[in-house]
Amino acid sequence: MNLRHLIFFKELARTQHMAKAAENLGISQPSLSYAIKKLEHELGVPLFEADGRNIKLTSIGGVYLKYVTATLNDLSQGNELVKQLMDPDTGHVKLGFTYTLGQQLVPELMSNFKSQPRNQAITFELGQGNSQRLLQGLADEQYDIVLASNVRKLGDQFTAHLFDFIPLVQQEIVAVMPNDHPLAKSDSLHVADLAAYPMIQFSKNSGLRPLIDQILAAAHVQPKVAYEVEEDHTMAGFVRYKLGVALMPYLPLLNPSQVCIKHLVDQPLNHQIYLIVRRSGFVTPAVHRFQEFARSYCWQHYTDEDRLI
Numbered sequence: 001m002n003l004r005h006l007i008f009f010k011e012l013a014r015t016q017h018m019a020k021a022a023e024n025l026g027i028s029q030p031s032l033s034y035a036i037k038k039l040e041h042e043l044g045v046p047l048f049e050a051d052g053r054n055i056k057l058t059s060i061g062g063v064y065l066k067y068v069t070a071t072l073n074d075l076s077q078g079n080e081l082v083k084q085l086m087d088p089d090t091g092h093v094k095l096g097f098t099y100t101l102g103q104q105l106v107p108e109l110m111s112n113f114k115s116q117p118r119n120q121a122i123t124f125e126l127g128q129g130n131s132q133r134l135l136q137g138l139a140d141e142q143y144d145i146v147l148a149s150n151v152r153k154l155g156d157q158f159t160a161h162l163f164d165f166i167p168l169v170q171q172e173i174v175a176v177m178p179n180d181h182p183l184a185k186s187d188s189l190h191v192a193d194l195a196a197y198p199m200i201q202f203s204k205n206s207g208l209r210p211l212i213d214q215i216l217a218a219a220h221v222q223p224k225v226a227y228e229v230e231e232d233h234t235m236a237g238f239v240r241y242k243l244g245v246a247l248m249p250y251l252p253l254l255n256p257s258q259v260c261i262k263h264l265v266d267q268p269l270n271h272q273i274y275l276i277v278r279r280s281g282f283v284t285p286a287v288h289r290f291q292e293f294a295r296s297y298c299w300q301h302y303t304d305e306d307r308l309i
Contacts, residue, residue, distance in 0.1 A: 003075075005035045006068050009047065012036060013065050016054050089118050091286020096127040096134040096143035098207070100232045101273065104252045105169060105309050106147065113293050122286050130230055131207025135159060138278060144287040145294075146276040149207025163276050166295060169302045169309050170270035171249035173215060175262040176235070178242045184260040191219035191247070191267055198226035198244040200235050208271060212247050215269055250308070270308060 012021040012032065022032040040047050047061035057065060097106050106126075113119050127137065131148035138146045139154060139162055150165050152158065159165075175194060177183055183193055201223060202209045216223055226244040229235050235246050240258045249271050254261060275294055277283070283291075302309065 002035070002038075005039045006072060008032055008035045009039055010065065010068055010072060012048070012055075013057055013061065016051070016056050018055065086285060088285035088289050090121045091284050091289075092123045092125065093287050093290050094125045094127070094142065094144045095147070095290075096129065096137055096145070097147040098131060098134065098149070098273075099128055100171070100249055100251060101147050102128060105273070109294050109297060112297060113290060119289070119293075122290070130205060132205045135163065135276065138163065138276060141278075141281070144277070144283070145291055147273060147294075148276060149211075150272065150274055151207050162279060164279055165274040165276055167272055168275045168294065168298045169273050169307075171273065172270055172308045173211070173247055173264070173267060174250045175245065175264055176239050176248055176254070177245040177260050177262070178239060179258070179260045181242075181245065181260060183245070183262070186262070188265045189262045191215060191264055192221055194245050194247070195219075195221045195223070197224065199223040200238045200244040200246040201225045201228050202235070202248075203228040203230045206230055208249070211269065211271055215247060215267060218269075219266070252309070273309070 008021070008025060008027075011025055012018065015021045015024065018029055018032060022029045025032065036048065043064070045060045046058050047064060048055045049058050095106070110124060114122070127134070127143060129137070131151050132154070134143065134146045134148045135151050135154055137143050147168065150159070152160075154162065175183070175189055175191075177197075181197075183189060183197075186193065202212055227238060229238060232248055232251055235248050236251070236254060236259055238244060239246050250261070275291065277291065301307065
């Protein structure tokens, strides 16, 4: 079915006059008549009937007009939305990020991005989760960009075949314990010092779990796992209430009056945060602009200054 024929049909239904409709559409009467007859032939019903010197809609034509009008209105709105999305100054970014990054990195990036006059009309839709779920959402086009850990596989697929992982910033891994814990008094702390105590560990579907396992293995520590949790703040809460000690990324908003945070003298590994995008697929100008801004900002304010978050 030809979209132009639907536009012709709507205009003829409005004027109910073949010559006026053809003039308004900028086409000849024979062209308009041919389009309407072709449309009627495709539908198998008459849409117009004679009314003296003019024409009018048949009862079926009146019903059909309601749907054509709604369809053309929806299409017009869709066209307008596409224009807005393609405008780099008024686009929309669907951003997913891990729970920890909501404390500093994401609001810092968004605040500085939006402070630039050309970016003030760009809107954001935000989502949070663990790295596995975020990458699944990225694969399903729920997000345009994800800030998370590197997860090797989604189901049976290797993520390196699906996404580009762009190093962005790093988080320091610290030891966390109750304030009255025996290790809280230590001037220097080693990973092996945690071996004797129950540990709160990240769950196996967390993007941080492989790194924590690597750190423990390098220190020859077989952890006494008391509980497995998914999210950093939950881990800090369990530590606060003396359910175990933990290895976790440093969180800017961790309250030192509630838990003791210790740097590890023998732990050189940091948690790498990536900006992750699909390897194939269309990217709107606004999404591309934010992606490039995030890369440049983090290089300038973190990597180049050798800063961790």
